[in-house]
Every structure is written in structure tokens, then in C-alpha cells.
Amino acid sequence: MSVAPEFLEQQRRVIWLEAILGAIGLILLWRLAWWQLVPHKELVFDANRPNVIPAMRGAILDRNGEYLVASTVEYKIAVSPRLLSEDQRKVFAPKLAAIVGKTEAEVAEVLAQTGTEYAVLGTRLPASAGKAMDDLNRVEGLALDAFSVEPSFNRVYPDDGLAAPVLGFVNLEGVPQYGVEAFYDRSLAGLEGIWQGVTDTWGEQILVSLRGYQPAKDGADLVLTVDRNIQREAERILSEAMLESKAGGGNIIVMDPRTGAILAMAGLPTYSPREYWKVESLDQFVNTGISSLYEPGSVFKPLTLAAALEARVIRPEDSYDDRGEIIVGDRLIQNWDKKAHGPTTMTELLAYSRNVGAAHVAALLGPTRFYEIIRRFGFSEVTGVDMPFEAAGIMRVPGNAYWHMSDLGANSYGQGISVTPLQVVAAYGALANDGMLMRPYVVAEEHDADGIRVRQPVRVRQVISPGVAREITKMMTDAVQMGMLEAQVPGYRLAGKSGTAGVPQRGSYQNTDVIASFVGFGPMPEPRFVVLVKFDRPEEGYWATEIAAPAFQKMTRFLVDYYGIPPTEQ
Amino acid sequence: MASRRESLPLFYKRRTRGGAGSARLDPRALAFFGSMLALIAVAGWLYLHQAAEVATYAHEIRVLEHNKESLHRDIAALRAEVAMLGSLERALRVGQARGYQLPSAADTTRRVRVEIAVEPLSQTVTSTTSVIPITLYQSEPVVSTKSFVQDLVDQFRIWADSPASPRGEP
Numbered sequence: 073m074s075v076a077p078e079f080l081e082q083q084r085r086v087i088w089l090e091a092i093l094g095a096i097g098l099i100l101l102w103r104l105a106w107w108q109l110v111p112h113k114e115l116v117f118d119a120n121r122p123n124v125i126p127a128m129r130g131a132i133l134d135r136n137g138e139y140l141v142a143s144t145v146e147y148k149i150a151v152s153p154r155l156l157s158e159d160q161r162k163v164f165a166p167k168l169a170a171i172v173g174k175t176e177a178e179v180a181e182v183l184a185q186t187g188t189e190y191a192v193l194g195t196r197l198p199a200s201a202g203k204a205m206d207d208l209n210r211v212e213g214l215a216l217d218a219f220s221v222e223p224s225f226n227r228v229y230p231d232d233g234l235a236a237p238v239l240g241f242v243n244l245e246g247v248p249q250y251g252v253e254a255f256y257d258r259s260l261a262g263l264e265g266i267w268q269g270v271t272d273t274w275g276e277q278i279l280v281s282l283r284g285y286q287p288a289k290d291g292a293d294l295v296l297t298v299d300r301n302i303q304r305e306a307e308r309i310l311s312e313a314m315l316e317s318k319a320g321g322g323n324i325i326v327m328d329p330r331t332g333a334i335l336a337m338a339g340l341p342t343y344s345p346r347e348y349w350k351v352e353s354l355d356q357f358v359n360t361g362i363s364s365l366y367e368p369g370s371v372f373k374p375l376t377l378a379a380a381l382e383a384r385v386i387r388p389e390d391s392y393d394d395r396g397e398i399i400v401g402d403r404l405i406q407n408w409d410k411k412a413h414g415p416t417t418m419t420e421l422l423a424y425s426r427n428v429g430a431a432h433v434a435a436l437l438g439p440t441r442f443y444e445i446i447r448r449f450g451f452s453e454v455t456g457v458d459m460p461f462e463a464a465g466i467m468r469v470p471g472n473a474y475w476h477m478s479d480l481g482a483n484s485y486g487q488g489i490s491v492t493p494l495q496v497v498a499a500y501g502a503l504a505n506d507g508m509l510m511r512p513y514v515v516a517e518e519h520d521a522d523g524i525r526v527r528q529p530v531r532v533r534q535v536i537s538p539g540v541a542r543e544i545t546k547m548m549t550d551a552v553q554m555g556m557l558e559a560q561v562p563g564y565r566l567a568g569k570s571g572t573a574g575v576p577q578r579g580s581y582q583n584t585d586v587i588a589s590f591v592g593f594g595p596m597p598e599p600r601f602v603v604l605v606k607f608d609r610p611e612e613g614y615w616a617t618e619i620a621a622p623a624f625q626k627m628t629r630f631l632v633d634y635y636g637i638p639p640t641e642q
Numbered sequence: 643m644a645s646r647r648e649s650l651p652l653f654y655k656r657r658t659r660g661g662a663g664s665a666r667l668d669p670r671a672l673a674f675f676g677s678m679l680a681l682i683a684v685a686g687w688l689y690l691h692q693a694a695e696v697a698t699y700a701h702e703i704r705v706l707e708h709n710k711e712s713l714h715r716d717i718a719a720l721r722a723e724v725a726m727l728g729s730l731e732r733a734l735r736v737g738q739a740r741g742y743q744l745p746s747a748a749d750t751t752r753r754v755r756v757e758i759a760v761e762p763l764s765q766t767v768t769s770t771t772s773v774i775p776i777t778l779y780q781s782e783p784v785v786s787t788k789s790f791v792q793d794l795v796d797q798f799r800i801w802a803d804s805p806a807s808p809r810g811e812p
Contacts, residue, residue, distance in 0.1 A: 139728060141725075142721050278696075279703055
């Protein structure tokens with residue numbers, strides 16, 4: 073049986089066809105295997121790389137709801153000159169110049185870089201620039217491939233340096249530094265969202281699963297306890313007084329003793345968060361109100377007396393014989409005027425700031441009870457304020473290797489001990505608040521999509537009994553009227569104490585360098601604020617009553633006026 | 643022989659009768675493969691239709707997402723604008739430009755001091771209104787309560803004595 077030739081021809085053709093198709097199939101198989109195996113990781117990475125949806129950083133507001141820091145959107149506009157024709161360059165140059173705020177020649181120069189793949193036309197451009205680019209694209213049919221408009225969130229500071237040490241700042245890399253910005257970064261930053269899908273031939277990501285989309289969660293807005301009006305006045309008073317006294321630095325802190333809410337925290341020298349890189353020294357970023365240690369000096373005396381009253385070692389009406397000097401732990405202690413004053417009441421001790429009297433009271437009290445009560449005031453431990461880099465202070469106590477009995481005498485009037493201004497404010501707050509120590513805080517509320525979280529004041533501990541607190545308050549009030557009239561505001565009863573502390577240098581105190589401070593609270597009978605005023609190394613003037621007390625008076629006068637507190641005395 | 647028959651191309655079958663080597667199309671095979679082709683086409687069309695629909699929705703979602711991001715950025719920009727416009731620095735600058743001055747906290751003349759002279763009450767109740775004199779230590783106009791009441795009474799009398807509207811309208 074023979075086979076017809078046409079069948080053989082057909083068979084031959086079919087074999088060829090099968091061979092060609094098989095070869096094509098093999099090539100496809102090989103290519104498929106190659107793509108699956110060789111660049112697999114890169115492809116998977118590219119395919120799975122999600123588009124990040126940026127979250128807006130929360131704003132920071134003062135207690136009245138006024139913005140202290142806000143987020144804004146800024147744009148970076150870049151171009152790929154290679155992708156533009158000569159005609160397009162000529163047409164777009166003047167329009168782009170108007171958008172990015174440069175001259176036409178400057179923009180034309182950038183567009184002429186045809187060998188460049190990516191050239192920046194402008195950075196940190198306002199929202200209007202982004203909108204203008206959108207309009208340009210809509211009207212001109214602009215080749216979007218050639219231009220990139222990249223939005224980013226940045227910070228604006230409406231009042232520039234106001235409360236800068238409290239607020240901190242966000243640097244150009246977007247990293248929060250110092251202050252509330254750093255401490256509350258987790259709340260402020262929010263959560264970035266993602267958009268993940270498959271990429272089409274135009275490069276657009278198509279969402280194929282709901283799991284690929286997570287919306288961004290904006291950061292919480294923080295409402296501070298700080299009042300920007302009080303803060304501004306504190307900074308103004310501090311600045312003026314520093315100019316007069318030629319002090320190297322200074323602080324004013326205002327706190328509500330009933331809650332621990334900080335109403336103002338001014339520290340100079342400071343910086344502009346808008347141009348933070350222009351500081352002369354990195355020390356300017358430090359919030360000296362919580363991070364800098366100093367010897368408080370005589371402002372410590374009311375605390376020594378409060379401890380003695382609490383321990384029932386003395387009574388308010390007691391007096392002692394001031395002989396001008398006393399030896400505690402082999403160390404001679406003298407009054408600041410090197411004089412003896414004879415019988416002196418406890419109120420006079422405060423009014424005229426007798427070192428001998430304070431050392432005498434501390435000696436009566438003994439080291440154990442003295443340090444125990446002083447510790448209860450919060451010294452040598454952080455206050456727990458919600459700001460970073462808080463210092464705990466240094467206080468040598470019995471049992472420490474370097475403690476000596478002479479420390480008791482020196483500590484009684486605030487020398488030989490290191491504290492932060494905020495610790496002193498908190499301790500005085502306890503005196504004003506019936507002996508209850510409150511934890512200072514600056515953030516009152518957090519507002520986010522889930523609601524409002526209100527921060528409640530925190531009671532730390534009852535340091536002294538309410539009765540003793542009232543006794544020492546009365547003594548301090550009388551002392552102000554008796555010996556510190558520079559701090560007195562007519563019509564109001566204020567309690568306070570001045571302190572002129574030597575600055576230790578190489579183991580001894582120099583008379584040239586002092587820290588002058590005044591701490592007080594009022595108005596009586598229901599204190600609404602504690603105010604600390606401190607000047608570092610003033611060159612004009614020496615005593616705290618000359619430098620710090622008048623500033624305290626100005627601040628207090630502003631506060632009673634601002635809060636509309638009626639005078640209680642004629 | 644069987645191997646030769648099997649080696650015939652697709653859709654062809656050997657004639658059982660007729661000339662040597664002759665073959666004809668197999669209608670059953672054709673119908674089968676035609677149906678298969680149609681089914682594949684339908685399945686392909688369904689797939690493409692669904693894919694196109696998914697792509698359309700995805701695009702719409704993407705556009706909405708773009709709009710949302712754009713609005714989000716607008717909100718941020720507006721908030722920043724509100725912040726800058728409400729700044730204390732600006733308020734003080736604008737106020738100063740308009741001639742306003744911040745009052746001094748020590749300036750107590752800004753406070754209105756009202757002193758009320760309390761007189762002993764008379765034992766008998768009279769029909770006349772007793773007025774407590776009020777002294778204001780400010781340059782504000784003093785409004786007399788007596789004249790106000792008198793004015794009111796006078797106005798009432800004028801209204802009562804006025805003729806009624808001829809058309810009876812109020």
C-alpha cells in the first residue's frame with residue numbers, strides 16, 4: 073500500500089510547523105524561567121513596594137486654642153529637561169519662572185541642561201505653586217513625565233521663637249528635636265498609610281485588594297497648658313531685664329500650683345525654629361528651665377523652715393539669737409552682711425535672708441529629717457514633666473561618700489546643692505497648694521481622630537501638712553512686706569523669697585559671678601500662680617532684690633491684671 | 643496502514659471509498675474544535691470584561707484617592723494660613739500699625755471702679771422710685787434711671803393720646 077505524495081508533503085509541513093512552534097515554546101519557557109529565577113527578588117521588591125501616603129504631623133496649640141506650631145504642605149518641583157522639546161522649553165520657561173519665583177533666565181538655564189535626567193526647579197514652594205502646576209498641566213497638557221511635583225509636610229511657627237525651648241523643632245530631615253516635638257513625637261507624627269497594588273503599563277498602581285490600602289492617620293493635635301500671652305510677656309520681661317542687668321542667661325517660669333500646669337516657660341538666650349541652624353551654640357537648644365542645674369541660694373530657706381515646722385522643731389513665732397556666725401560640721405557660716413543681728417524671728421530670718429538662722433534651724437532639725445523632707449519636695453529626682461532631657465539635680469545626703477556634716481549648713485540656705493528651676497517652682501507650688509506636690513506638665517489635651525484625651529493633674533505626694541503650708545506661706549507673705557518690697561504688687565498679698573547664690577568655680581565661690589533669683593506665689597489667700605525669675609551672672613547689679621524681684625513684680629502685676637483678679641488690699 | 647491513517651492532518655479523515663489517497667474534512671471534529679474555540683473565546687471575553695471593569699474601578703478609586711490627598715494637602719495649607727494669620731506677632735504688628743497700644747498692667751485707671759452709696763431704706767413704701775446714686779470714676783456718660791422712666795411714660799402718653807388710624811390698621 074503506497075502513500076499518496078500529497079500526504080507525505082502535508083506530513084512534512086506539519087512536522088516543520090510543530091518544530092517551529094516547539095522552538096518558540098522552548099524560547100518562551102526559557103525566558104519565563106529566566107524572569108522567574110534570575111531577577112526574581114528585584115521584581116518582587118518592585119511589585120510589592122507600596123506607595124506611601126504621608127500623614128500630616130499634628131499641630132501644637134496653646135491653652136486658648138491658638139496655633140504655636142502647625143503643619144503646612146510645601147512642594148518641590150523638578151524637571152527632566154531631556155524629555156522636553158526646544159519649543160516646549162521656550163513656552164514653559166516664563167510660566168515656570170512665575171511659579172517657582174525665579175527669573176526666566178534662571179529657569180531657562182535649568183531647562184537647557186538636556187543631558188540631565190533630573191534638575192530641581194524649586195524647593196519649599198508654597199501650596200499655590202503646586203496648584204499652579206496642576207493648572208498648567210490641565211491647560212497646556214503638560215507632559216507630566218517631564219515634571220515631578222513632590223509634596224511634603226513641613227512645620228510653620230507663627231510666632232517664630234515664642235516658647236521655642238518648650239516646643240522644640242523639626243529639622244530639615246523631618247526629625248523632631250527637643251521639647252514637646254521630640255517628647256510627643258509618637259502622637260504628633262501619626263501613621264503613614266500605604267497604597268499597594270499591581271502596576272499597569274502606564275506605571276499607575278491598581279488596587280487589587282482592600283488589604284493593599286491603608287489610609288494615613290494624621291498625628292494628634294496637642295493643646296498645651298502654656299498661654300501664649302503669658303509666655304510672650306514672660307519673654308518680654310526677661311529680655312528687658314537681661315538687657316538692663318547684662319545677664320548671660322535667664323529663666324521665667326509660671327505655674328498653676330493647684331494643678332502643676334505650666335503657663336509659661338521662658339528661657340534666654342533662645343533660637344528661631346524657622347532658622348534653627350543659625351544658633352551660635354548648641355546649648356541654645358537646651359531648655360534651661362528643666363535641664364540646667366544651679367545652686368538656688370536663699371530661695372531654699374523657706375523650704376528649710378517648712379521642714380522644721382513640719383518636724384515641729386520650731387514654731388512660727390519662735391526666734392533665735394543671731395550672733396552673725398555659726399559653725400556646722402566644722403564649717404563657719406556667716407550672714408551675707410557679715411553682721412550679728414541679735415534676737416531674730418523666723419519671719420525676719422526670711423525677710424532679711426539670714427544664713428546663720430537657716431543653718432541654726434537645719435542644725436536643730438538634724439540631717440536625717442532635713443534631707444528626708446527636702447527629698448519629699450522633689451529634689452534630686454526628676455519632676456516627671458513631659459519634656460525630654462530633664463535633669464534630676466544633685467544633693468549629697470548622709471550615706472553618700474562625699475557627704476559631710478558641713479553640707480547640712482550650706483544646704484539649709486541653698487548652697488552645695490544643684491537643682492533645676494522647675495524643681496524649685498514645683499516645691500514652691502507645694503507650699504502654695506496646702507503642702508501637696510503636683511507634677512508639672514505642659515500638654516493638657518491630645519486631639520485626634522479617636523477623640524480628645526484630657527490629661528488630668530497628677531498629685532505626687534503630700535510633702536507637708538496643710539497647716540504647716542499655711543504657716544510658712546503667711547511667714548513668707550509677711551517677709552515680702554517686711555524686707556522685699558521690690559517684689560510687692562500694691563493691692564495684693566504675695567509670698568516669695570529672693571536668692572543670690574554664688575557660682576562655684578574650682579571648688580570656691582566667686583563674688584563676681586552670681587545667680588540672682590526670686591520665687592514667689594500669690595495672690596493670697598488663694599494662690600493662682602507660682603513665678604520663678606532667675607538671672608545668670610548679671611554684670612549690672614548684684615543682689616536678687618535689685619534684679620530678680622522687680623522682674624517678678626512685673627510678671628505678677630501682669631498676671632493679676634490678665635486674669636482680672638481684684639485687689640484684696642487698698 | 644494504521645500508522646498512516648493516524649498521521650493524517652487534523653480535521654481530515656480517510657475516505658472509506660473513492661480514489662486512492664483521497665481524504666475529506668471531518669465535520670464532527672470540526673464541530674468539536676469549533677465549539678471549544680467558541681468556549682475559549684467566551685471565557686476570554688468574560689475575563690477581559692472583568693479585568694477591564696476592575697481596571698476601571700481601580701482607576702476611579704485612584705482618582706478619588708488623588709483627590710483625597712489633594713484635599714488633605716489643601717486642609718494643611720489652610721490650617722497653616724490660619725495659624726500665620728492668627729499669630730501674636732502679626733496681631734501686634736497690625737495693631738501697632740493702626741495706632742493701638744497694649745495697656746500697661748500697672749495702669750489701674752483702666753479699671754472701672756463703681757462705688758455705690760448705700761442709703762438706709764425708708765420705713766414707709768412710697769410710690770416714687772428710689773434711686774441709688776452711682777459714681778463712676780470714668781468719663782463714661784451717666785445714664786439717669788429717672789429720666790429714662792420718665793421718657794418711657796411720656797412716650798406712652800403720646801401714643802395713648804394719638805388718634806387711631808382711620809382704616810383701623812395698627
